[in-house]
Amino acid sequence: MVQRFSVVGGSPARIDGIEKVTGTAKYAADYTLPGMLYGKIKRSPHAYARVLSIDTSKAEALPGVKAVLTYADVPHVKHAGAPVPRTGSLKADQTILTDVARFVGDGIAAVTAVSEEIAEEALELIEVEYEILTPVLSVDAAQQTDAPEIHDTAANIITQPIIMKNGDMEQGFAEADYVFEAVYNTGRPVPCYMEPNACVCQFDQSGKLTIWSSTQGAFMVRGTLSEVLGIPLNKIQVIVEHMGGGFGAKQDLYQHEYVCALLAKKTGRPVKMEYTRKETFLASKTRHPVTVRLKQGVKKDGTVTAREALYLSNTGGYASHGPGVTAVGTIDLTSLYRCNETWDLEGRSVYTNVPMAGAFRGYGAVQGFFALDVQMDELAELLNMDPIEFRLKNAVGEGDISPSGHRLHGDAFADCLRRGAEEVAWVDKWQSPKTKSGRVRSGLGVGTEMHSSGAYPDIKEMSSAVVQLNQDGSVNLMTGVADLGTGAWTAMAQIAAEELGILLADIQVTAGDTDATPFDGGAYASRTTHIGGKATQKAAADLKRKLLTFAAEKLAVDVTELDLKNGRILINNTPSITLKELLKEEGNIPTPALIGEATHYAKVAYSFAAHFAEVDVDTETGQVTVKKVTAVHEIGKAINRIGVEGQIEGGIQQGIGHSLTEDFIMHPETGRPLNPSFVDYKMPLSMDMPPIETVILETQPDLGGPFGAKGVGEDPIIAIGPAIANAVYNAIGVRIRELPITPEKVLQALREKEA
Ligand code: SMO
Numbered sequence: 001m002v003q004r005f006s007v008v009g010g011s012p013a014r015i016d017g018i019e020k021v022t023g024t025a026k027y028a029a030d031y032t033l034p035g036m037l038y039g040k041i042k043r044s045p046h047a048y049a050r051v052l053s054i055d056t057s058k059a060e061a062l063p064g065v066k067a068v069l070t071y072a073d074v075p076h077v078k079h080a081g082a083p084v085p086r087t088g089s090l091k092a093d094q095t096i097l098t099d100v101a102r103f104v105g106d107g108i109a110a111v112t113a114v115s116e117e118i119a120e121e122a123l124e125l126i127e128v129e130y131e132i133l134t135p136v137l138s139v140d141a142a143q144q145t146d147a148p149e150i151h152d153t154a155a156n157i158i159t160q161p162i163i164m165k166n167g168d169m170e171q172g173f174a175e176a177d178y179v180f181e182a183v184y185n186t187g188r189p190v191p192c193y194m195e196p197n198a199c200v201c202q203f204d205q206s207g208k209l210t211i212w213s214s215t216q217g218a219f220m221v222r223g224t225l226s227e228v229l230g231i232p233l234n235k236i237q238v239i240v241e242h243m244g245g246g247f248g249a250k251q252d253l254y255q256h257e258y259v260c261a262l263l264a265k266k267t268g269r270p271v272k273m274e275y276t277r278k279e280t281f282l283a284s285k286t287r288h289p290v291t292v293r294l295k296q297g298v299k300k301d302g303t304v305t306a307r308e309a310l311y312l313s314n315t316g317g318y319a320s321h322g323p324g325v326t327a328v329g330t331i332d333l334t335s336l337y338r339c340n341e342t343w344d345l346e347g348r349s350v351y352t353n354v355p356m357a358g359a360f361r362g363y364g365a366v367q368g369f370f371a372l373d374v375q376m377d378e379l380a381e382l383l384n385m386d387p388i389e390f391r392l393k394n395a396v397g398e399g400d401i402s403p404s405g406h407r408l409h410g411d412a413f414a415d416c417l418r419r420g421a422e423e424v425a426w427v428d429k430w431q432s433p434k435t436k437s438g439r440v441r442s443g444l445g446v447g448t449e450m451h452s453s454g455a456y457p458d459i460k461e462m463s464s465a466v467v468q469l470n471q472d473g474s475v476n477l478m479t480g481v482a483d484l485g486t487g488a489w490t491a492m493a494q495i496a497a498e499e500l501g502i503l504l505a506d507i508q509v510t511a512g513d514t515d516a517t518p519f520d521g522g523a524y525a526s527r528t529t530h531i532g533g534k535a536t537q538k539a540a541a542d543l544k545r546k547l548l549t550f551a552a553e554k555l556a557v558d559v560t561e562l563d564l565k566n567g568r569i570l571i572n573n574t575p576s577i578t579l580k581e582l583l584k585e586e587g588n589i590p591t592p593a594l595i596g597e598a599t600h601y602a603k604v605a606y607s608f609a610a611h612f613a614e615v616d617v618d619t620e621t622g623q624v625t626v627k628k629v630t631a632v633h634e635i636g637k638a639i640n641r642i643g644v645e646g647q648i649e650g651g652i653q654q655g656i657g658h659s660l661t662e663d664f665i666m667h668p669e670t671g672r673p674l675n676p677s678f679v680d681y682k683m684p685l686s687m688d689m690p691p692i693e694t695v696i697l698e699t700q701p702d703l704g705g706p707f708g709a710k711g712v713g714e715d716p717i718i719a720i721g722p723a724i725a726n727a728v729y730n731a732i733g734v735r736i737r738e739l740p741i742t743p744e745k746v747l748q749a750l751r752e753k754e755a
Pocket of ligand 1 (some may be wrong): 248524
């Protein structure tokens with residue numbers, strides 16, 4: 001039966017659209033409270049240094065300065081930047097301020113003053129005496145036996161290595177006709193959210209803390225501040241009205257959130273802190289630069305027989321999501337392409353004295369699938385097979401293992417590959433690089449991925465929602481899900497309206513306030529629509545049951561004869577009065593109040609994608625230009641079509657950046673960041689974007705998702721990297737296994753080929 005939808009699947013305008021385009025939407029730094037002070041953090045200029053002494057007397061004496069904090073003044077609780085339930089992916093190794101700087105930008109002291117200018121001036125007056133240590137700047141150096149231990153862990157590995165073994169490796173490689181091994185490297189892109197990190201903290205007389213913060217996880221901020229500062233959960237209110245992006249990096253806390261709360265407490269006045277753009281580079285969470293050594297055996301008929309990998313990630317000065325990212329990246333290599341379930345995989349996340357890496361859209365999968373997908377391309381060539389045909393031969397499908405260890409249902413991945421190949425006319429268009437010549441050569445490449453919606457089973461994934469009917473027939477939806485600019489709250493409203501059978505305009509979303517909504521873990525792991533959406537759907541269904549029972553009584557019909565659609569009551573499928581008319585009749589105000597509520601516990605679900613990139617490579621300048629991207633995504637069901645397309649296009653834009661131009665670079669000896677600004681760190685802007693053809697497949701709806709919907713947030717950034725790298729190879733016949741693919745690397749590779 002084809003399900004007909006009224007609100008779901010369309011592209012209604014964002015519920016917050018008008019506020020955003022008129023500039024009235026408030027972001028954390030837009031809050032200004034009476035008597036408010038401004039806070040700033042003094043950051044280490046050294047990559048690795050011990051603080052011998054700090055003299056704050058001059059700063060404290062500066063008129064307008066209200067408080068100064070150093071390591072000696074703050075709780076020394078080690079924290080992970082996130083509370084339970086997220087701690088499995090992190091390690092508690094950070095303190096609020098530090099007496100050992102572990103990267104250039106580590107927070108040493110903080111001040112608050114009546115103006116930002118005075119606070120900045122006061123930072124200069126804080127005198128710090130450092131013992132400068134030799135920084136450990138590469139993963140190789142960090143693993144040497146004589147390397148200093150940045151956090152007292154052997155070989156600077158955060159936790160135990162992640163080891164995945166299955167099958168008989170020796171036999172797997174013995175069965176192969178070819179064994180191929182190569183090393184793949186990814187760069188260090190930065191999330192570059194438009195809204196810099198910011199927060200405002202205020203304590204009331206009862207000791208209750210209110211914090212307006214730019215975070216993907218309001219409940220994570222509440223939980224972490226509670227754990228670290230020792231404040232009960234109900235005495236912390238986190239408000240996030242609007243956000244200008246986070247991309248994963250705003251899911252754990254930053255130093256300013258703790259510091260701001262402590263400064264507000266100490267001064268008894270509200271305090272605002274806002275990062276400069278430079279601070280969003282130094283003190284943010286970059287993607288983990290990863291080296292993947294990957295070896296696979298393959299038979300002449302194209303069957304992969306065994307897979308061996310070492311996944312080495314550089315986590316920087318603190319762990320943040322290093323353990324989680326490394327686990328995801330390593331475990332992902334058990335899937336996407338079959339290898340006879342014969343694998344030997346190891347993941348290590350290593351401390352170095354560079355800015356922290358952490359969660360960033362694509363969370364380990366970007367790096368792992370870059371290596372795997374580029375190598376699949378290399379194997380296809382080795383076998384003289386068409387790259388699509390070879391992929392289809394090994395693509396995971398019905399009954400195959402997924403990274404979570406669960407068996408997959410359906411062949412959605414193959415559907416993506418086939419549909420994309422059709423869209424780009426692969427059979428006619430794809431030609432071996434040997435056929436290419438001339439100064440500018442064009443190439444066509446494919447990249448693929450799969451990604452889970454939510455972090456189950458590593459996290460017991462859940463979300464709750466409350467839906468309340470008002471006396472006039474309008475509805476309030478209380479949801480804890482975060483909307484970091486994705487349109488998630490609009491999607492929640494669509495789901496509630498569809499399930500209830502009322503108009504979208506009659507739903508008001510109450511969100512972004514931990515005092516006003518039930519719990520949700522936050523926006524991570526492409527979970528929001530799939531999990532928060534299902535909780536919303538269930539809560540709406542609960543309300544609808546109660547509402548129809550009430551209506552049946554008023555209309556003196558049996559409840560089984562009733563339904564509600566587009567705000568109108570149907571009796572035996574015949575339109576009757578509207579819900580609003582029913583409620584208007586005297587005495588029909590529901591008593592007790594009609595409230596639906598639900599908690600949804602999610603299971604595993606996977607989305608898939610195949611991206612096809614068409615590029616031009618200028619063999620004289622080394623410039624790579626992406627001419628067109630065709631993106632096929634299997635996501636179960638698009639709740640908001642234009643929102644899904646926006647996610648896909650945005651992911652491709654970020655991915656083009658990571659593939660070609662974006663890399664945050666440290667000085668090789670001092671560890672000092674060389675390009676912490678939008679002048680020297682180049683993202684693709686709208687003018688740089690190629691046309692994007694988006695195909696949304698809904699062939700494999702997930703019963704655990706609302707109306708079958710799965711996640712799409714992270715998927716598009718994962719598939720685009722290998723698509724571009726493979727297209728570059730297809731154009732010039734030289735393999736570049738390292739991101740970003742800069743003109744320098746292209747020219748170097750061409751020169752080596754000629755030599
Ligand atoms: S990088 Mo994602 O927010 O798990």
